[in-house]
Amino acid sequence: MFFYYVAYSLFLLFLSLKLSYGKLKNQIKYVFLGTAIGFFCGATNYFLWFDIPIPPILNIFVSVYTIFVPYAILRHRLLDVDIALSKLITYIIFLFSFGTLIFLALSATYKHFSNDIFLIFATGFFLSLLIAAKPFFEIIEEYVRKNILKTKYAYHEVLRELSLNVAAYINLKELSNFIVLSFTENIEVKSCALLVSERLPGYLEGFKYLVSASKGLSRDSNKLGFSIFNPFMKTIFKELKPLIKEDLENIISSPATHLTGKKEIIKIIREMEKVDAEVCIPCITKNKVKGIICIGAKNSNEIFVSEDFELFDLVSKQIAVALENAFLNEINNAAIVKQIKTSGKLITVYQELKDAQAGLIKAERTASISQMKTALLHEINNPLQFILPNLQLINKKLKSGEEITKEFLEKAISLAEEGTIRIREIMRRLDALEDQEAKIIDYVDGQKMIDLSGGK
Known part of the structure; x- marks a missing residue:
């Protein structure tokens, strides 16, 4: 047995x-x-x-x-x-x-x-x-x-504290800096970088993961980018668990590993070395990688143990949720900015329309005044031709002592009366324009005028 x-x-x-x-x-x-x-x-x-x-x-x-x-x-x-x-x-x-x-x-x-x-x-x-x-x-x-x-106790307490505090940040840049500082200073690793998906116009996720924040890297992090199609990123997306450089090196050294597999693993290690990473921890929520924490060696040069990875798993989940919230906050802020810009454009367009409308009103008013002036000059000048000459002729004969016959006087007064009645009729029609649409007719030389003739 x-x-x-x-x-x-x-x-x-x-x-x-x-x-x-x-x-x-x-x-x-x-x-x-x-x-x-x-x-x-x-x-x-x-x-x-x-x-x-x-x-x-x-x-x-x-x-x-x-x-x-x-x-x-x-x-x-x-x-x-x-x-x-x-x-x-x-x-x-x-x-x-x-x-x-x-x-x-x-x-x-x-x-x-x-x-x-x-x-x-x-x-x-x-x-x-x-x-x-x-x-x-x-x-x-x-x-x-x-x-x-x-x-070790303090180290674990820091990790727990980190998992609680990341939720307080909604700005992506501030959150990224906090995560990196927490790992490098409190957890005491030599370097740390946080990779997040690039954002295309419209805040769509791109095809690269860029360094959002870093500390202690041996190269310029602003120039670093990782295509989602390279072996490193493909392995992260496939496995959805931490990548450990030491484990990859052990696989390479194993005689059982095929040559093609070794080449792929070497590519992964080289990508990790770009950010001086000993461990790369994906931050996953809803089966999506929201970010990748790339951690360098510990300052004490101690190895990462299973309990470390259990705590990293806890922290990475909290960080993933915080990153998701930060992304949503950026999208909301972008939408607000877009609305403000759109509102500003609408205000500008409205002002332009208002100015154009004011110009049209002014032009219409000027045209109306011109048409009214032309109409008055035309309609009133005609009856004045009856009134003024006859009155002037009567006045002249009276001053000269010339005899004025009854027939002449009746005719002159009749013509003056006819002109006066005509002017009164024009004034009545002017008053009636408030209740009916004015008729515009051609005058001379392309000029327009309001029809005050009453259709006659």
Whole structure:
């Protein structure tokens, strides 16, 4: 049965090895090799136990297990030693505290109660301890992290703080600068760059990812752009998970990697090196990559461990939402600016129309005055030809003492009266123009005038 479980566990490890790649593949590979060699060589002990005359000469190779597994821990991030130490210390303190508490409680009560009462007390005491075990363990773990792993604790707290604070920024540039500064200064990495999709007119997403903010890069970030069709970006979009330079280098060094695959991976690494990235973390929301955080090596030159990536995953999701909000804010601002510009153009057009209308009104008024003047000159001058000459003739004869016959006087007065009536009729028609549309007729030399003749 023992050999069955060993063989089955190795079989499961082998299947996982075949299906995995990158960091996980390297981790499983060394654990598989170490475990297989350790159990196979250690199994030579069993021969003598069953009176089979084969000495355990391979026992010495059991130590290989203790080489492969630590190598996987240190080289391929199988285990964060600091975290393991933290857990170990936590469990030691927890077990010692609980063991001491149980021993003291049972020792103090055993001599004072009968067996039945003591059994009931012990059962209740154990149940109480089980209920209190988890919160008590968490208190100890928090204490150990704060006081033994101070640097790592502060580092994780910064990441958590970052995930909460990114939501406060709605301006894309300010948000980008905050993210980059948080990683470089608080998380203490040598460099950091945030890539976001370029924005085309109309705020459509383009075919490149540009550096929105950066710090500590060895080259000018303003000239950096990553086409969505290059291997680096295609891998990000396909995998939707962090790209780790070290893992890519391990894949290249593996004899099992095909030459074509190696060339593609080399291209990816070169793209990552443009932003001095050891790790590239996609910020994903709704299955869309809103940005990519490219992180350089830690200032301490420590490797990134699994717990780091768990926290990066948490932060990247928060950053993705914040980037989405910032993009929407930019679109809204652009729409507002466009509306303002459009409104400004409308105001300008309205003013131009208003000015044109005023000009038309003025021109129409001038034309109307001209037409009215022409009409009055024409219509009133004609009856005046009857009135004025006859009155002047009568006046002349009176002054000269010339005899004025009754017939002459009646005719002159009749003509003057006719002209006066004609003028009165013209004035009546002028008054009636308010209630009816004026008729415009041709006069002479292209001039127009209002028809005051009444159709006569």
